[in-house]
Amino acid sequence: MVCFKCNGWMFQERFSDPLSDAPDFQGWHCPVCGLIIDPLILFNRIHPPAPRPGGNRNLKSMGKMGFLRKKIALQG
Numbered sequence: 001m002v003c004f005k006c007n008g009w010m011f012q013e014r015f016s017d018p019l020s021d022a023p024d025f026q027g028w029h030c031p032v033c034g035l036i037i038d039p040l041i042l043f044n045r046i047h048p049p050a051p052r053p054g055g056n057r058n059l060k061s062m063g064k065m066g067f068l069r070k071k072i073a074l075q076g
């Protein structure tokens with residue numbers, strides 16, 4: 001998969017959030033710019049939600065992914 005941000009090659013990896021009970025999930029990581037895409041982000045890219053009345057949220061203020069995620073590399 002090609003990165004939406006820098007057009008670099010993205011690698012499929014497994015991610016987990018050590019701060020929550022959420023299950024691990026499979027996503028894509030760009031080693032060039034650090035972008036992480038999970039299945040929900042990918043779905044929203046393909047099917048963008050309708051714009052909200054009252055303006056859009058500033059997603060950059062949430063930081064990368066909004067919370068800390070521990071990466072478990074899916075080697076091989």
Ligand SMILES: [Zn+2]
Pocket residue numbers: 003004005006007008030031032033034035
């Ligand atoms: Zn990238």
